[in-house]
Amino acid sequence: MKYFLRTLKRLSPAPLVHAHCDGPCGVYDPAQARVSAEAVVSMTKKITELERPKSDAAEDWANYHNTLSRYISIKEEESENTKHHLLVLWTDYFKPEHLEQFPDLHGLFWKAAKAASACKHEVSSHHAEELLSFVEQVHKIFWQTKDREVEWVLANKK
Amino acid sequence: MGPGEQKIERADFGFSVREALLWALRKRQRFSIAGLSMEPLLSAGEDVLIRPYSAGERPHAGDVVVLKHPAKELHLIKIIHRISAEEIELRGFNAEHSTDSRDFGNVDEAKLLGRLTVILG
Numbered sequence: 063m064k065y066f067l068r069t070l071k072r073l074s075p076a077p078l079v080h081a082h083c084d085g086p087c088g089v090y091d092p093a094q095a096r097v098s099a100e101a102v103v104s105m106t107k108k109i110t111e112l113e114r115p116k117s118d119a120a121e122d123w124a125n126y127h128n129t130l131s132r133y134i135s136i137k138e139e140e141s142e143n144t145k146h147h148l149l150v151l152w153t154d155y156f157k158p159e160h161l162e163q164f165p166d167l168h169g170l171f172w173k174a175a176k177a178a179s180a181c182k183h184e185v186s187s188h189h190a191e192e193l194l195s196f197v198e199q200v201h202k203i204f205w206q207t208k209d210r211e212v213e214w215v216l217a218n219k220k
Numbered sequence: 221m222g223p224g225e226q227k228i229e230r231a232d233f234g235f236s237v238r239e240a241l242l243w244a245l246r247k248r249q250r251f252s253i254a255g256l257s258m259e260p261l262l263s264a265g266e267d268v269l270i271r272p273y274s275a276g277e278r279p280h281a282g283d284v285v286v287l288k289h290p291a292k293e294l295h296l297i298k299i300i301h302r303i304s305a306e307e308i309e310l311r312g313f314n315a316e317h318s319t320d321s322r323d324f325g326n327v328d329e330a331k332l333l334g335r336l337t338v339i340l341g
Contacts, residue, residue, distance in 0.1 A: 063235075067267065067340055071252070076267050079251035079286050079295045081258035081312060157322050 090155040092201040095147035098140045099194045100218050102181045105137035106190040134185075141182035144193060148174050151200065156207075164203050170196060228282060228299065228313070230261060233268070233339040240338075243269050248337065251286060251295065257312030257319065258284075258297055266341055268297070272334040279303060279329065284336035285310075290324050295333065308332070 112130055115122035152171040161167050174196035180189040198214050205212040242248045248269040253262045261284070262268065270286045273279060283300045287310070298310035298320050307326035312318020321327070 064341075071267060076250040076252040077295065078254045079268075079297045080289075081253055081255040081262060081264075081297050081318075159322075 090151055090204070092147075092151060092197060092204045095144050095151070095197045096194075096201065096214075097217065098144040098147060099178075099190075099197045100216060101140035102137055102144060102178075103187070103190040103194055104218055105133050105140065106181070106185055106187050109133045109137065109185050110187065137185075138182050141178050141193075144181075144197065145175050145178035148178070148197070148200065151204065155204070160203075160207050163207070167203065170199055170203070174200065228261060228284065230339060233284075233336055235338055235340065239269055239271075242271075247271070249286075249334065250340070251297070253297065257314050258299075259314045261313040262297065262339065266339060268336055268340060269338040270334040271337045273332065279308065279332060279335065284313075286333045286336070287327060287331045288333065290327055290331065296320075297336070 109130065112126070112133065115126050148171060152167075156167060164170075174193065177189050177193040177196055180186060181193050201212070201214055239248060243250060248271055251268055251270060253264055253266045253268065255264060279285065279300055281300050281303050284297065285300060286295055286297050288294075289296050296310075298312055298318070300308055301311040301321065302309040307328055308331075309321045309326045311320050311322075
């Protein structure tokens with residue numbers, strides 16, 4: 063019987079019928095947004111604390127501008143990544159029954175996405191911390207929907 | 221009634237010679253499962269047989285059905301979660317990892333190709 067079925071499948075494959083979820087594996091985790099948001103906080107801090115060269119040496123200034131540009135570039139990239147990871151959770155993971163349980167969910171994601179945009183075009187430690195705190199709220203809601211207690215842990219010590 | 225409350229089991233869809241003969245007579249359609257939303261009832265790569273609803277027959281909540289996706293050119297396999305005179309609400313067996321009526325809305329009966337009779341494996 064098994065041999066017959068195997069042969070049948072090989073010689074005459076049946077048309078596919080999809081039992082699908084949009085995420086290919088259903089693996090979602092706000093940790094992705096958290097790591098990016100932490101990077102935004104870190105880069106914002108590095109930008110504001112970067113010391114200007116004391117000399118007029120061209121190389122020192124070139125290095126200064128090079129470092130500053132890299133910090134800015136990473137801050138913008140990670141702000142965008144945070145927004146992307148949040149939007150994936152919002153649009154793909156969360157479902158209407160979660161909204162019934164957490165009526166402020168849409169507002170939270172909207173504010174978080176706005177904060178991510180602000181972090182991208184500003185140098186604002188206030189907005190960076192705000193973004194991280196929105197991600198923390200998403201983390202708490204996310205794991206509640208899975209009936210799991212997962213501690214909010216930061217990679218960077220404050 | 222939700223899929224979780226209906227106790228749908230693999231044993232309900234065991235192999236039968238009658239169904240195999242009906243498939244040979246082209247009274248059943250064979251499909252191959254792709255995706256995870258019907259785990260653990262149905263796994264990716266398994267073949268199943270589907271019986272079209274006969275004239276006048278109405279689907280029921282709990283039927284495992286193959287349907288045309290309301291917006292895309294593909295076939296889905298889902299469970300009827302609720303049914304009314306006008307529309308049918310579908311869920312995956314593994315509701316947490318399913319794209320179903322919660323995403324694409326309810327469907328009408330004309331979208332259904334038939335109900336699952338046998339899991340060939």
